[in-house]
Amino acid sequence: MKRIRxxxxxxxxxxxxxxxxxxxxxxxxxxxxILDPRAIPVIVAMSVGHVFGISAFLCYLLAIVLDMRARAxxxxxxxxxxxxxxxxxx
Amino acid sequence: xxxxxxGNVALLTAAAAASILITFLVRRPALxxxxxxxxxxxIGVLPALSAVTSTVTGxxxxxHREFCGSCHVMAGHFQDSSNPRSQSLAxxxxxxxxxxxxxxxxxxxxxxxxxxxxxxLGGLRHVYLYYFGGYWRMPLAEAERKIRLxxxxxxxxxxxxxxxxxxxxxxxxxxxxxxxxLDSNRVSCASAGCHGxxxxxxxxxxxx
Numbered sequence: 001m002k003r004i005r006x007x008x009x010x011x012x013x014x015x016x017x018x019x020x021x022x023x024x025x026x027x028x029x030x031x032x033x034i035l036d037p038r039a040i041p042v043i044v045a046m047s048v049g050h051v052f053g054i055s056a057f058l059c060y061l062l063a064i065v066l067d068m069r070a071r072a073x074x075x076x077x078x079x080x081x082x083x084x085x086x087x088x089x090x
Numbered sequence: 091x092x093x094x095x096x097g098n099v100a101l102l103t104a105a106a107a108a109s110i111l112i113t114f115l116v117r118r119p120a121l122x123x124x125x126x127x128x129x130x131x132x133i134g135v136l137p138a139l140s141a142v143t144s145t146v147t148g149x150x151x152x153x154h155r156e157f158c159g160s161c162h163v164m165a166g167h168f169q170d171s172s173n174p175r176s177q178s179l180a181x182x183x184x185x186x187x188x189x190x191x192x193x194x195x196x197x198x199x200x201x202x203x204x205x206x207x208x209x210x211l212g213g214l215r216h217v218y219l220y221y222f223g224g225y226w227r228m229p230l231a232e233a234e235r236k237i238r239l240x241x242x243x244x245x246x247x248x249x250x251x252x253x254x255x256x257x258x259x260x261x262x263x264x265x266x267x268x269x270x271x272l273d274s275n276r277v278s279c280a281s282a283g284c285h286g287x288x289x290x291x292x293x294x295x296x297x298x
Contacts (some may be wrong), residue, residue: 012132013121017114017127021115026137027107030140030144034100037147037152039152039220042148046145049141049144053141054131060134067121075109082157
């Protein structure tokens with residue numbers, strides 16, 4: 001529950017970045033299973049790879065929902081200049 | 091590695107999705123509508139396409155002889171079936187284009203209604219036994235002595251191609267006299283005295 005609450009309170013940009021990283025991990029596993037089709041790579045791609053992919057898409061959807069909610073309440077959290085975590089990386 | 095157009099589609103879509111995602115992570119643009127649509131493509135559409143095509147390609151790869159031979163305990167079976175001079179049942183069937191590169195799968199697949207998932211679950215059991223059941227560390231000679239089929243080979247698999255209703259089959263006296271035993275798998279088509287073992291190299295000399 002704590003994790004879910006943290007996720008819901010997280011900024012859409014952070015969630016989207018997490019989604020990108022999950023998706024990249026999933027894509028890497030799936031691509032590796034094609035290049036090296038042995039038992040473990042194929043099984044890992046079809047299990048862990050798909051879990052990464054689904055997590056990525058869920059994070060992305062959550063980010064969109066949070067962004068829409070923020071826009072509805074008048075807070076523009078998705079704009080890069082107002083995102084403090086984003087600015088701090090610059 | 092078996093190159094297939096589906097595998098290429100999986101790699102291309104993965105590369106396209108990765109380029110979108112890396113661009114987003116490096117450039118860190120604002121999350122506007124255009125970016126959201128690009129991300130939908132990079133996180134949703136393209137990875138989904140890549141997942142479907144890589145799954146089909148992966149499942150297809152598991153039916154290839156090289157895949158079965160990729161575990162060292164199957165090296166003897168793989169070498170014998172690939173040997174153009176071997177006269178074992180497995181080798182002769184592997185030289186037949188219908189079996190060819192998928193000979194292990196064609197002969198050992200369960201042909202029941204749920205044959206495909208049942209066969210794949212059996213394959214998962216093999217992987218489990220290999221990595222957690224001690225086969226991983228087992229010398230080849232010991233593996234060839236110890237590893238046996240979990241249940242008697244089903245004659246129905248032979249009968250997928252070799253019909254037992256044709257006149258030629260029925261004119262063989264042994265076929266007719268052993269019909270009940272063959273139907274109930276009490277006598278195997280691939281046994282000594284019948285058509286010989288499929289993989290005779292790992293049988294005791296007395297059994298041949």
